[in-house]
Structure formats: structure tokens, C-alpha cells
Amino acid sequence: MAKSIDVVVVGATGAVGQVMLKVLEERRFPVGRLRLVASARSAGRVVEALGQRVTLEVASPEVFSPGGLALFSAGAGTSQTWCPVAAERGALAVDNSSAWRMDPSVPLVVPEVNSARITPRGIIANPNCSTIQMLVALKPLHDAAGLEQVVVSTYQAISGKGARALEEFELQRAADARGETPNHAVLPxxxxxxxxxxxxxxxxxxxxxxxxxxxxxxxxxxxxxLRVTPTCVRVPVPNGHSEAVWARFSRPIGRDEALALLGAAPGISLDPRVGPGLHPQPRSFSGRDDVAVGRVRVDPSDPHALAFWVVGDNLRKGAATNAVQIAEHAFGVR
Ligand SMILES: NC(=O)c1ccc[n+]([C@@H]2O[C@H](COP(=O)([O-])OP(=O)(O)OC[C@H]3O[C@@H](n4cnc5c(N)ncnc54)[C@H](OP(=O)(O)O)[C@@H]3O)[C@@H](O)[C@H]2O)c1
Incomplete structure (x- = not known):
């Protein structure tokens, strides 16, 4: 009989939680009993998810099944409290918040980069969305030429700040359109x-x-x-982060070699085209599970260095898809 795994999504009503449910369905994760956890504000509401009618509930030890999967995207405080409870009860907790990422005992995983770190139980941390898409792109180049330094500027979408930031942005746009001064409370x-x-x-x-x-x-x-120098910027794009990456390696690396490495790497959709508008764009990559790489150039002042452009859906590969991929490896279901 096919394996079926009890799943609880903690933060199920949020920007990431909603995409998490979509990704579980699309990738046909073998979900047994589904439980959905949100804050006390939402508890008691009945929602449809993965073909089941499920009542939203607050977190409690009972929502975590031994041998089950707990996907967390409800903020660091909730993860700090409840991931250890899930793990103690014998579930695998995959956490999207920053709570456990730098804990030396917790694996921090991008499956295309370090799937060997995945454990079948306990807590596994999902990295920050900007880090995930950058490392998917850097990994094949690093394996071939030894990464020494990265300088990156991010162009991060509003959905990365959560559902309420997106709503506020739409109100700001509407106020601008009416010629009024936009307000802000969620955004600074x-x-x-x-x-x-x-x-x-x-x-x-x-x-x-x-x-x-x-x-x-x-x-x-x-x-x-590793020398890493980022500058992070929020841009008025609803969904999909972009990044301008400059990376230096231990040996010269040409454009053709870089294109061959990137084109053969898992999780990357390479765009080798050259020309105005011919580059990966958040508008067309929102909704995709892979990471797009384009505009690959050798630094004219340093043959050891490449500049390139990376686009990823921050709610998918930057959060939900990466978490579900970790679970697929852990449970051996894909
Ligand atoms: N957005 C991204 O691109 C992204 C990427 C990577 C990681 N993350 C991380 O994922 C987490 C969630 O982000 P988000 O963007 O999805 O935020 P969000 O849209 O604000 O959603 C937050 C979710 O957490 C729930 N929640 C709040 N307090 C809770 C509590 N005490 N107990 C249980 N559930 C509670 C909310 O339920 P209610 O609806 O009832 O309030 C909602 O379901 C954050 O830690 C964030 O840093 C986000």
C-alpha cells in the first residue's frame, strides 16, 4: 500500500502557508490526515484544502503525529516554541522561520546544494528566500571552480514580507492613483x-x-x-525575488563553461539569451518552482569572476517548495 504521511501546516492561512498547501497538492505529496494551525484569530474557521474540509486550530502537542510532517511558517516565535514539541513527538519539523537556522545542531538545507544533511526526524531549517535562490545558482559553479567571494544586490518582492504587506501595498497603489498620500503601517x-x-x-x-x-x-x-557582501532592497513587485550576483572563483571561468554548468544543474532554468528584455523576470517566473539564471557575463576586469542575474519565486522555491522538497527527501517519496 502507498505510504501516507500525516501533515500539519502551522501558519496555514499565511502567504507561505497557502502556497505550501498548493505545492503539497501539485507535487502529490502523500498526505494522510491534514491539520491546519493558525493564530487564535482564525481558529474554528473551516477551510477547504487538498480536497479535505479542515477546521483551523491553534497549536497544541496533539497536532503533531509521530512519524508525521510539520511544516512551519508562522514566524520565529511560534517555531521556537513548537518545533521542539513536534520533534519530541516524533514528527519531522521543517521550519521556514529564522528561529533554528543558525543552531549548530539543526541542518539548514537547500536540497540541490546539501541534501546529504537531511534527517528523517527532528528539526530541519529552510533558509532565507534570498539565500536559497542564490545558492541554487552558485552551487554548480562552486563545485567546478571553488567559490571565494560573492557580492549580491537583491530586488525583493513584497510577498516576502507576508500577506498583510501585500494588502498594504495595494492600498498604497490605489491611494497614489487617486492622487492621495499613501499610508503605511506594516511597511516602514x-x-x-x-x-x-x-x-x-x-x-x-x-x-x-x-x-x-x-x-x-x-x-x-x-x-x-566565505566573503559575502549583500545589499537587500524591497521593490514594488508583488511576487518573485531578483538578484544581481557577482561571484569570484579560485580559477578563471569562461561564459561558455558557466553556461554549460548552469544548464546542467538541478533546479535551474538557464536563459542564455542576450538582448533587451531577454532575461529572467519576476513577472514570468512567479509561480515556478525552479530558479532562473540569465545575463551570465565574465567580469572584464577579473577573469576569475562572473556576474549574473537570478530570479526565483520567493514563496515557492524561497519557502514552500524548498520545504516540501526537504520532506520528499526525508520520507523518500519522490
Ligand atoms: N513570505 C516569504 O517569502 C517567506 C519566505 C521564507 C520564509 N518566510 C517565513 O515564513 C514565516 C511566515 O511568513 P508569511 O509571509 O507566510 O507570513 P504571514 O502571511 O503574515 O502569515 C503568518 C501565518 O502565521 C500564523 N500565525 C501567527 N501567529 C500565530 C501563532 N501564535 N500560532 C500559530 N499561527 C500563527 C498566521 O495565522 P492568522 O492568519 O490566524 O494570523 C498566518 O497563518 C515567517 O517566519 C517568514 O519569515 C517567509
């Missing part, structure tokens, strides 16, 4: 017709998101001294 300013750096900042000037890209890249690639 007006994003309509604008760019923002909206993450928490340290006194050093670094944004939390930038530090995550540095620390998580080093952990996943197992290169503790």
Missing part, C-alpha cells in the same frame, strides 16, 4: 513608486536580511570564511 514607508530597505537594522548599519544571507550561505556551503 511607502513602497508604491518607490524602493525600501524594510528589514530590521543593527547598529552596525547591516540589515537583518543581509546578515542572514552572509551567515546562511557560509553554513550551507560549509565555507565559514
Amino acid at each position: 514607508g511607502v513602497l508604491s513608486q518607490n524602493l525600501l530597505t524594510d528589514w530590521k537594522h543593527e547598529d552596525s548599519g547591516w540589515a537583518e536580511e543581509e546578515l542572514k544571507m552572509i551567515q546562511e550561505s557560509r553554513k550551507i556551503l560549509e565555507l565559514p570564511a
